[in-house]
Amino acid sequence: MKMPTPDAAIIQRRRAIAEALRRILPLESVIDDEDERRVYESDGLTAYRELPLLVALPSSTAEVSAVLAYCNEHGVKIVPRGAGTSLSGGALPLADGVTLGLAKLNRVLDIDYAGRTAVVQPGVTNLGITRAVEAQGFYYAPDPSSQIACTIGGNVAENSGGVHCLKYGLTTNNVLGVEMVLMDGQVIRLGGRHLDAGGYDLLGVMVGSEGLLGVVTEVTVRILPRPQGLRAVMIGFPSNEQGGDCVAAIIAAGIIPAGMEMMDRPAIHAAEAFVKAGYPLDVEALLLVELDGPEVEIAELTARVEAIATENGAVSCRISRSETERLSFWAGRKAAFPAVGRISPDYYCMDGTIPRRALATVLQRMAAMSRRYGLRVANVFHAGDGNLHPLILYDANVPGELDKAEAFGSEILRLCVEVGGVLTGEHGVGVEKRDLMPAMFNDTDLDHQMRLKCAFDPQHLLNPGKVFPQLRRCAELGRVHIHGGETRFPELPRF
Amino acid sequence: MTVLRPMDEAQLVEAVAGALARKAPLELVGAGTKRAIGRPAQTGDRLDLSGLAGISLYEPAELVLTAGAGTQLAEIEAALAAQGQCLGFAPPDYARLLGAEPGNQTLGGVVAANLAGSARLTAGAARDHVLGFRAVSGRGEAFKSGGRVVKNVTGYDLSKLLCGSWGTLAALSEITVKVLPRTEAETTLLLHGLDAEAAVAAMSRALGSPLGVVAAAWLPEALTSGDSVTALRLEGLEASVEFRAAALAALFAPVPQSRIAAAFWRGIGNAEPLATETRSLVWKISVPPAAGPAVLAAFPEGKGFLDWGGGLVWLALPPTPDASAGRLRAIVARSGGHATLIRAPAEIRAAVAVFEPPGGALAALTNRVKHGFDPETILNPGRLYAGM
Numbered sequence: 001m002k003m004p005t006p007d008a009a010i011i012q013r014r015r016a017i018a019e020a021l022r023r024i025l026p027l028e029s030v031i032d033d034e035d036e037r038r039v040y041e042s043d044g045l046t047a048y049r050e051l052p053l054l055v056a057l058p059s060s061t062a063e064v065s066a067v068l069a070y071c072n073e074h075g076v077k078i079v080p081r082g083a084g085t086s087l088s089g090g091a092l093p094l095a096d097g098v099t100l101g102l103a104k105l106n107r108v109l110d111i112d113y114a115g116r117t118a119v120v121q122p123g124v125t126n127l128g129i130t131r132a133v134e135a136q137g138f139y140y141a142p143d144p145s146s147q148i149a150c151t152i153g154g155n156v157a158e159n160s161g162g163v164h165c166l167k168y169g170l171t172t173n174n175v176l177g178v179e180m181v182l183m184d185g186q187v188i189r190l191g192g193r194h195l196d197a198g199g200y201d202l203l204g205v206m207v208g209s210e211g212l213l214g215v216v217t218e219v220t221v222r223i224l225p226r227p228q229g230l231r232a233v234m235i236g237f238p239s240n241e242q243g244g245d246c247v248a249a250i251i252a253a254g255i256i257p258a259g260m261e262m263m264d265r266p267a268i269h270a271a272e273a274f275v276k277a278g279y280p281l282d283v284e285a286l287l288l289v290e291l292d293g294p295e296v297e298i299a300e301l302t303a304r305v306e307a308i309a310t311e312n313g314a315v316s317c318r319i320s321r322s323e324t325e326r327l328s329f330w331a332g333r334k335a336a337f338p339a340v341g342r343i344s345p346d347y348y349c350m351d352g353t354i355p356r357r358a359l360a361t362v363l364q365r366m367a368a369m370s371r372r373y374g375l376r377v378a379n380v381f382h383a384g385d386g387n388l389h390p391l392i393l394y395d396a397n398v399p400g401e402l403d404k405a406e407a408f409g410s411e412i413l414r415l416c417v418e419v420g421g422v423l424t425g426e427h428g429v430g431v432e433k434r435d436l437m438p439a440m441f442n443d444t445d446l447d448h449q450m451r452l453k454c455a456f457d458p459q460h461l462l463n464p465g466k467v468f469p470q471l472r473r474c475a476e477l478g479r480v481h482i483h484g485g486e487t488r489f490p491e492l493p494r495f
Numbered sequence: 496m497t498v499l500r501p502m503d504e505a506q507l508v509e510a511v512a513g514a515l516a517r518k519a520p521l522e523l524v525g526a527g528t529k530r531a532i533g534r535p536a537q538t539g540d541r542l543d544l545s546g547l548a549g550i551s552l553y554e555p556a557e558l559v560l561t562a563g564a565g566t567q568l569a570e571i572e573a574a575l576a577a578q579g580q581c582l583g584f585a586p587p588d589y590a591r592l593l594g595a596e597p598g599n600q601t602l603g604g605v606v607a608a609n610l611a612g613s614a615r616l617t618a619g620a621a622r623d624h625v626l627g628f629r630a631v632s633g634r635g636e637a638f639k640s641g642g643r644v645v646k647n648v649t650g651y652d653l654s655k656l657l658c659g660s661w662g663t664l665a666a667l668s669e670i671t672v673k674v675l676p677r678t679e680a681e682t683t684l685l686l687h688g689l690d691a692e693a694a695v696a697a698m699s700r701a702l703g704s705p706l707g708v709v710a711a712a713w714l715p716e717a718l719t720s721g722d723s724v725t726a727l728r729l730e731g732l733e734a735s736v737e738f739r740a741a742a743l744a745a746l747f748a749p750v751p752q753s754r755i756a757a758a759f760w761r762g763i764g765n766a767e768p769l770a771t772e773t774r775s776l777v778w779k780i781s782v783p784p785a786a787g788p789a790v791l792a793a794f795p796e797g798k799g800f801l802d803w804g805g806g807l808v809w810l811a812l813p814p815t816p817d818a819s820a821g822r823l824r825a826i827v828a829r830s831g832g833h834a835t836l837i838r839a840p841a842e843i844r845a846a847v848a849v850f851e852p853p854g855g856a857l858a859a860l861t862n863r864v865k866h867g868f869d870p871e872t873i874l875n876p877g878r879l880y881a882g883m
Contacts, residue, residue, distance in 0.1 A: 116703060173623050188855075188857045188860065196611075199850060204654075208648045225705045251676075254676030254678075256675070296735050300732050300734060353647055386645070387644075422644055425644070448638040449640070452651055452867060455864040480515070482516045
């Protein structure tokens with residue numbers, strides 16, 4: 001992965017920049033020491049590493065603003081970082097950039113149960129929001145697997161999902177407002193505790209912008225009342241195809257479950273060996289369907305799901321009889337990534353989304369690729385919304401295997417696009433999928449995206465090298481090209 | 496005045512590129528039902544997008560539909576209804592409020608205005624349901640964003656940017672939306688006789704309960720034929736709806752109660768309680784739910800009602816040259832939120848900021864975004880803000 005060539009002049013000025021930042025921040029909030037900087041050298045995509053120029057750890061909006069204003073003025077790049085759990089290299093440091101860690105901004109500022117909102121700083125963890133409101137019967141709905149560690153600031157940057165986003169939406173549907181700092185240090189607010197920001201929906205583009213548009217310093221989220229009851233149904237199928245058909249049939253029956261997850265045979269076996277969730281080992285596909293609501297609703301929906309499963313060839317079907325059992329059904333799914341980590345020295349997690357009906361085809365072609373590359377693959381799948389997580393098993397100590405795994409991954413993602421899907425459902429483009437962007441977007445599409453970037457950060461100082469396969473100068477992108485102007489399409493109706 | 500009516504995307508490119516070359520601004524129109532919203536157009540030529548019509552993809556099992564921006568919403572809703580599906584954001588139709596013929600708006604119009612009915616509270620607005628689009632920017636270039644799947648973080652979410660941009664950034668040619676199954680049953684519980692404060696407290700209590708209330712609105716006595724009513728909507732399986740309705744009724748006993756049919760909500764979404772106030776100016780105000788009653792109380796000369804659990808205030812005011820904008824926006828600023836002047840004569844809309852004007856750094860940023868997509872200001876100039 002080629003990153004922009006580091007600016008040697010900036011690297012040479014490292015000491016002076018550190019001193020300048022120490023005039024803005026408390027001494028201990030600027031990390032200069034090489035060993036301490038090494039802690040930040042990668043995120044959840046550990047195949048890529050880079051030592052940051054410096055690390056700054058502001059503890060207030062004013063400090064974030066001052067750091068950005070200084071860096072903007074002196075042409076120093078910034079890489080924002082939450083908990084560093086990105087799986088796409090979104091927080092991968094730059095040798096000539098300051099990594100801006102937001103972990104110290106970790107307070108819950110306000111909870112309004114009547115208005116059903118919570119105002120938190122970006123370093124609060126995803127689960128931390130739920131922990132703060134659960135005593136009153138509320139929770140924060142998006143629940144990425146990393147929710148114990150990942151921060152809400154990072155969730156905003158990546159538009160994180162989770163197993164319950166099928167029914168309750170992604171981060172973008174659950175965030176009402178942000179306070180953020182632009183690269184020039186100016187502080188703005190988008191949205192608030194009301195619905196729909198006035199003017200352009202800049203909040204909507206901030207969510208999922210991967211740290212390229214601004215640094216979020218406060219987030220207002222919706223909190224929801226916890227459902228009266230929850231039940232999970234665990235269904236085994238003799239083939240992936242039947243599992244996929246069952247998913248389609250459940251949706252076609254007008255049922256939107258709280259969550260609907262599928263695992264293939266390798267994933268089932270890895271998970272069962274790790275957490276002993278009681279998964280059947282003689283099936284090819286395992287479907288977990290979660291239903292929520294009052295008992296009368298859960299009972300009815302459970303019966304319907306069971307009937308649909310039987311019609312679609314299910315060979316086993318278990319319904320959780322207690323909260324403990326429900327959690328044990330989920331334990332295997334939630335631990336699927338580390339479980340796969342136990343059966344292989346390394347794994348590479350992909351994140352394409354496909355139309356649900358293409359599932360069987362995609363899994364078949366993936367199996368063929370697996371044989372061709374000589375690398376195993378295990379699949380966990382947010383079945384309800386078509387978001388695939390193939391885990392490619394490899395050994396980084398075997399020369400060439402990482403390259404092979406990456407090539408395999410690229411081929412999977414291109415396949416996702418080919419069948420009508422997209423490169424990334426929830427992990428972000430980051431550095432990982434940056435060079436695949438042309439598989440989905442042509443130059444004009446990308447230029448329009450980059451013009452939005454230019455409106456926020458015209459010098460490309462915020463998280464450069466991520467998302468866009470090549471950086472074009474904003475001045476060049478701003479030029480207006482007149483294409484003809486006289487009628488090339490005389491048939492265009494004019495009245 | 497020239498009217499350009501492209502029939503496909505290539506012609507749309509030609510129309511916009513031609514306008515760019517001539518520096519001749521365009522007024523973007525679908526069915527034209529919302530032409531009376533926004534600052535009066537400052538354009539000579541009209542770009543009629545109604546020719547970009549038709550449903551090109553509808554896969555019920557995938558919960559996805561793609562249609563030309565000029566497709567009549569009624570056509571889309573009929574196609575969905577035939578499969579037991581619907582648009583989750585229940586797009587309202589302001590035609591009656593604006594004195595136009597109802598049932599005539601386009602998908603592109605609904606998206607460009609980011610409309611949403613009472614279900615906004617729980618199901619989101621158009622912004623939450625658009626998965627992707629194709630459009631032609633003010634640069635005369637066709638581009639796309641998003642896709643046809645719900646889970647998608649590939650690149651910036653430009654769908655959000657175009658929702659609610661009122662045709663000032665790009666002319667939409669094709670839109671992909673997520674669709675939802677229709678619920679099997681629904682019911683609406685009415686609580687009678689609560690004032691605005693008590694109603695918002697009741698709505699907050701209902702929405703904060705695990706009973707799955709999906710919409711909550713309040714109408715004062717002045718806008719009903721009897722008592723004031725606080726309406727709480729439930730949807731789902733029949734048995735579940737009945738169970739929850741009983742639980743909700745018990746929660747609010749001994750407040751007098753009744754039930755009402757679903758048609759009530761279409762009227763609320765369309766702001767029809769104010770449609771008969773034909774001489775009044777009508778504001779649509781979004782605030783935190785607790786702030787709704789204070790906005791109403793500040794205007795005893797007006798008539799209004801609450802939706803979105805108190806967070807949406809519809810307010811009809813006697814006509815004044817400044818539309819009471821300064822006073823209203825000062826009140827809204829206390830709680831945070833924004834106010835849009837939905838109905839007013841053109842001369843008032845020309846003099847008063849129809850949409851909440853952004854301030855300071857946000858205004859500059861808004862201008863830069865506009866400039867990036869429409870550098871020569873040829874798309875709906877001045878419709879959102881003066882000079883932009």
